[in-house]
Amino acid sequence: MQEIHIMTDITIPEKVPNFDEGEWMGSIQQLLFANVGKFVRVEYEAGLTQQGVIYAVGTNYLLLWDESRKAYYTGDTAKLRSLTVFPAKVGC
Numbered sequence: 001m002q003e004i005h006i007m008t009d010i011t012i013p014e015k016v017p018n019f020d021e022g023e024w025m026g027s028i029q030q031l032l033f034a035n036v037g038k039f040v041r042v043e044y045e046a047g048l049t050q051q052g053v054i055y056a057v058g059t060n061y062l063l064l065w066d067e068s069r070k071a072y073y074t075g076d077t078a079k080l081r082s083l084t085v086f087p088a089k090v091g092c
Contacts, residue, residue: 010072014058028077032057040064041084044075 019030032054041051042062050073052064062080064073 010063012056012058012063016058019057028080028083029057029059031083032062032077035085038088039086041086042075042080043082045079045081048075050075 016033017024019027019033024030036054036057039051039053041049042064043049050064050066052066052073054062055065055072056063057077060077062075062077064075065071066073
């Protein structure tokens with residue numbers, strides 16, 4: 001289990017598994033975790049679109065940081081329909 005970095009403005013209580021082994025190999029969680037810190041746009045089944053920097057990934061959630069709004073957004077990874085990862089400095 002890997003510990004998630006905890007900032008003073010948000011606490012993530014869960015310890016996440018190592019997404020690079022076992023049942024997590026090839027999962028959306030592994031892909032998201034490998035891209036923590038990158039700017040992304042995600043679309044969910046209900047048509048909701050969010051964008052920001054991947055801050056944390058849990059077993060069933062994604063947490064994004066939106067610098068322009070100074071806000072965190074979360075979504076259910078099971079409801080994720082598409083993911084766009086932008087090159088460095090694009091969209092940031």
